[in-house]
Amino acid sequence: MDSYILAIDQGTTSTRSIVFDAHAVVHGAAQQEFRQIFPHPGWIEHDGEDLWETSLQTARQAIEAAGIRPAQIAGIGIANQRETTVVWSRASGRPIHNAIVWQDRRTAAHCARLVEEGFEEMVRSKTGLLLDPYFSATKIGWLLDEVEGARALAERGELLFGTVDTFLLWRFTDGQVHATDVTNASRTSLLNIHSLEWDEELLALFAIPRAMLPEVRDTAGEFGVLAAGHLGARIPVRAIAGDQQSALIGQACLAPGMVKATFGTGGFILLNTGSTPVNSSHRMLTSLGYRWSGVAQYVLEGSIFAAGATVQWLRDSLGVIESSAHAGQLAGESDPEQSVYLVPAFAGLGAPHWRSTVRGLITGFTRGTTRKELARAALECLAYQTKDLLLAMYADFGGDSVARSQAIIRVDGGMSASDWTMQFLADMLDAPVDRAQVQETTALGVALLAGWRAGVSQAPEEFPSNWRLGRRFAPQMGRLEREQRYRGWRDAVARTLLEPGG
Numbered sequence: 492m493d494s495y496i497l498a499i500d501q502g503t504t505s506t507r508s509i510v511f512d513a514h515a516v517v518h519g520a521a522q523q524e525f526r527q528i529f530p531h532p533g534w535i536e537h538d539g540e541d542l543w544e545t546s547l548q549t550a551r552q553a554i555e556a557a558g559i560r561p562a563q564i565a566g567i568g569i570a571n572q573r574e575t576t577v578v579w580s581r582a583s584g585r586p587i588h589n590a591i592v593w594q595d596r597r598t599a600a601h602c603a604r605l606v607e608e609g610f611e612e613m614v615r616s617k618t619g620l621l622l623d624p625y626f627s628a629t630k631i632g633w634l635l636d637e638v639e640g641a642r643a644l645a646e647r648g649e650l651l652f653g654t655v656d657t658f659l660l661w662r663f664t665d666g667q668v669h670a671t672d673v674t675n676a677s678r679t680s681l682l683n684i685h686s687l688e689w690d691e692e693l694l695a696l697f698a699i700p701r702a703m704l705p706e707v708r709d710t711a712g713e714f715g716v717l718a719a720g721h722l723g724a725r726i727p728v729r730a731i732a733g734d735q736q737s738a739l740i741g742q743a744c745l746a747p748g749m750v751k752a753t754f755g756t757g758g759f760i761l762l763n764t765g766s767t768p769v770n771s772s773h774r775m776l777t778s779l780g781y782r783w784s785g786v787a788q789y790v791l792e793g794s795i796f797a798a799g800a801t802v803q804w805l806r807d808s809l810g811v812i813e814s815s816a817h818a819g820q821l822a823g824e825s826d827p828e829q830s831v832y833l834v835p836a837f838a839g840l841g842a843p844h845w846r847s848t849v850r851g852l853i854t855g856f857t858r859g860t861t862r863k864e865l866a867r868a869a870l871e872c873l874a875y876q877t878k879d880l881l882l883a884m885y886a887d888f889g890g891d892s893v894a895r896s897q898a899i900i901r902v903d904g905g906m907s908a909s910d911w912t913m914q915f916l917a918d919m920l921d922a923p924v925d926r927a928q929v930q931e932t933t934a935l936g937v938a939l940l941a942g943w944r945a946g947v948s949q950a951p952e953e954f955p956s957n958w959r960l961g962r963r964f965a966p967q968m969g970r971l972e973r974e975q976r977y978r979g980w981r982d983a984v985a986r987t988l989l990e991p992g993g
Contacts, residue, residue: 495511738932
């Protein structure tokens with residue numbers, strides 16, 4: 492009887508489940524969107540029950556679409572939106588409040604106070620992260636302080652915390668397993684990335700009861716068994732990873748110096764730095780890339796807060812494009828002589844600036860500017876921001892300059908489907924951009940690991956030889972034009988940072 496792997500990819504705007512066979516071929520898939528909740532400006536929440544129900548329903552639908560029996564699934568891998576924070580009742584399994592999403596900025600003042608009090612260097616040295624609302628710790632604190640009675644319940648051990656993977660695992664196992672993996676744990680601001688354990692000094696700083704926290708495990712391993720009533724069989728969970736690290740694995744970027752970039756709602760660039768964490772002097776983030784068989788690999792990461800979200804803004808808020816694909820068409824018809832720049836700081840700027848109070852700016856408008864030039868600026872800003880991040884990462888990593896000049900960037904995510912955008916990215920980076928043949932690299936990463944742990948597919952050392960190229964975009968732009976365009980971008984960012992609030 493053939494064996495299959497089920498990957499659940501729980502993302503920021505939708506949940507997707509995919510059934511793979513032992514050769515990583517897709518046999519069935521399902522996807523559901525869910526509500527985005529905006530209680531106040533800068534606040535973003537999800538209903539935890541929506542996350543659970545869409546995960547459960549898409550898993551069932553993917554199995555049905557694959558035409559297989561649940562008993563044929565040898566293992567499950569879970570990839571998830573990171574940092575998003577759920578606190579739930581140990582007794583009932585139900586969240587005490589909506590999940591606070593990774594993009595949420597409600598704890599900005601708390602983070603600023605901790606910086607003023609001199610705690611940022613301690614937090615950074617232990618966690619590899621900055622003091623920013625992005626991460627889970629201050630989100631947990633907000634829930635404990637703002638939900639009536641929550642802190643007392645937590646101190647009595649009656650509440651549990653988890654990133655989305657942990658919450659789903661708890662529900663799938665009917666409350667038998669409270670665990671996470673190192674990649675998700677490393678994004679909470681509570682894990683010491685050197686000891687790979689929850690840190691007591693950090694728990695005290697953020698006032699988080701230790702009893703709330705899950706057990707930290709390897710990315711590939713045994714995470715418990717699903718209760719049979721959920722999918723119709725008792726299926727083991729064999730891999731868990733934060734979505735960006737799962738994409739790193741799915742892109743087979745397992746050697747130091749390799750880079751993957753995922754362009755979805757936001758943009759996430761990860762550089763594999765090997766078995767030693769690299770301390771960034773350019774405000775990049777240091778996190779766990781993965782750990783299996785007890786051996787950890789680290790990454791440097793830079794985040795773009797608005798990637799696909801910029802195109803969605805053009806479509807949904809301004810109405811200047813009809814679809815995401817329409818943006819590329821308009822960009823191709825635009826006037827290349829116009830130097831229009833869009834800095835998409837809708838919720839501040841991420842790395843390397845980390846300025847949450849900055850807001851967006853458009854420069855270079857003339858009377859002749861049309862929606863074509865605006866569409867082009869919205870796509871170009873992705874490449875400019877990626878270049879900002881890679882320059883900083885390479886400086887931190889200290890790799891050989893020749894190797895850097897010959898670097899290849901592996902891309903995935905919704906925006907990577909735009910040929911126009913990927914060509915401009917290759918031009919701006921002056922490096923080849925490789926788009927994978929399998930675009931579902933986030934789901935693929937945990938599927939590969941779960942298949943390996945289930946004994947039905949290859950080991951990680953074989954992942955690179957089986958990675959398949961979809962299309963390579965080679966740089967075509969001349970050096971002078973590249974430098975001129977990038978100088979214009981840097982000037983636009985400088986203007987943004989000088990604006991009130993910047």
